[in-house]
Every structure is written in C-alpha cells, then in structure tokens.
Amino acid sequence: MTTLRRILAAAPLALALTTAAHAQTTGTGAPTRPVSFGVAGGLSIPTGDFGDVLESGFLAGGLLEFTRPASPIAFRVEVDYQRFSIKDELDIGSPSDTRVISGVANVLYKFAGETARPYLLGGVGLFNVGATVEGADSENKFGFNLGAGLEIPLSGITAFGDIRYQSIQTENTALNLIPIRVGIRF
Known part of the structure; x- marks a missing residue:
C-alpha cells in the first residue's frame, strides 16, 4: 500500500478518535436530526477470487441519512468510491487499478444507548x-x-464506524469486499 493510501485510510479514523476524545471531555451529545449528511473513508479488503488478484484498497464516500426521532429505524443513501491495486506478482502487461463506484440504499436498526449506539x-x-x-x-x-x-453522538456531530460484507453480482462469480468505514454525520 502506498503512503498516500495509508494516509487516506487513516485520516478518517484519526478524525473520529479525536472527536470522540473531545466528546468524552465535554459530555455533550449531538441532537437527533430527521435528515443528516456525512462523509466516510477507510479501508476496503477484497476477498475470494477478487482477493487473489487485488491488494486492499481505500474508500471515500458521502451519505444522506433519514431518521425519525423516536424510531430505531433509519434509512441511509450512500455514494462510495473504492480503488484497488493489482497485486505486484501478477504480470498483466499494463499498469492498472480497479475502481468501484457505488450507490447503495441501506436500512439501519439502531439499538438504544446514551454515549454509543450500536447498529x-x-x-x-x-x-x-x-x-x-x-x-x-x-x-x-x-x-x-x-x-x-x-x-x-458528539457536540453537534455524530462519529460512526462500521464493517460490512459487500457482494457485487457478476455473470461468473461475485466480487466480494469487506469495507471498514469511519466517518462523521452533520
């Protein structure tokens, strides 16, 4: 993984940890808003046949989340960009990276919690x-x-992190990924 990719993968995590430390010292939480937007970034790990060909990559994205104040159900629309390098030991002739651009509609179930809410x-x-x-x-x-x-929930924002199993359906085989994301919602 190049230095730039390491920085891009680590920057959102550092931001989330910094804001979490700030929230612990102030003791304040972000109010629940019916509509919020956010940004996320992190590491994306190819698995299966995809993992045999590609190195782990980075992801960056944006989201729009819709929440009803008293409901544990939320809806989130996300747009992500993921990029992967082809493994060095494979000689494909020309240098190329693989990229995945996605638009995903998610349903979230949020468990109760004051300082942290799993979902x-x-x-x-x-x-x-x-x-x-x-x-x-x-x-x-x-x-x-x-x-x-x-x-x-933090002072005016909400920090989040998640891990997923993502499967992209193709004719011959599924392209499977494990994105690990951290971000903030405003």
Whole structure:
C-alpha cells in the first residue's frame, strides 16, 4: 500500500478518535436530526477470487441519512468510491487499478444507548466496476451489503464506524469486499 493510501485510510479514523476524545471531555451529545449528511473513508479488503488478484484498497464516500426521532429505524443513501491495486506478482502487461463506484440504499436498526449506539445495516445498490486505464470498459452490476457499526453522538456531530460484507453480482462469480468505514454525520 502506498503512503498516500495509508494516509487516506487513516485520516478518517484519526478524525473520529479525536472527536470522540473531545466528546468524552465535554459530555455533550449531538441532537437527533430527521435528515443528516456525512462523509466516510477507510479501508476496503477484497476477498475470494477478487482477493487473489487485488491488494486492499481505500474508500471515500458521502451519505444522506433519514431518521425519525423516536424510531430505531433509519434509512441511509450512500455514494462510495473504492480503488484497488493489482497485486505486484501478477504480470498483466499494463499498469492498472480497479475502481468501484457505488450507490447503495441501506436500512439501519439502531439499538438504544446514551454515549454509543450500536447498529445493524443492510442494503442493495448499483455498482460500477472498471479499470482506471483510459478506454477500459466498465460494467454496472447489482449488489448488496450487510454490516454492523457503532455511532457516538458528539457536540453537534455524530462519529460512526462500521464493517460490512459487500457482494457485487457478476455473470461468473461475485466480487466480494469487506469495507471498514469511519466517518462523521452533520
């Protein structure tokens, strides 16, 4: 993994930890808003056949979350960009990375909690998979994700982190990923 990718993967985690430490010292929490937006980033790990060809990559994305104040159910729409390098031991002739651009609609179930709220999520979406070289073809495929996370209300924002299993359906085999995300919602 290059230095830039390590920095991109670690920056959201550092931000979440810094804001969590601030919240512990102030003792304040973010109010529940019916609509919030956020940003996320992290590490994405290819598994199965996908993992045999690609190195772990990074992800960056944005989200819009809809919540009813007294309900444990929330809806989240996410747009993500993920990028992976081809493993060095594979000689494919030309340098290329693989990228995945996705739009996913998720349903979240949030458990009760004052200082931290665990949640479960699941959703479906459209994934565009392609190479980063000019002129390369890309394909739109349907997929799904399932996961669990934790959100921490802070002063005016909410920090969150989650881990997921993501499966993109193709003709021959599924492209499976494990994204580990951290971010903040405003």
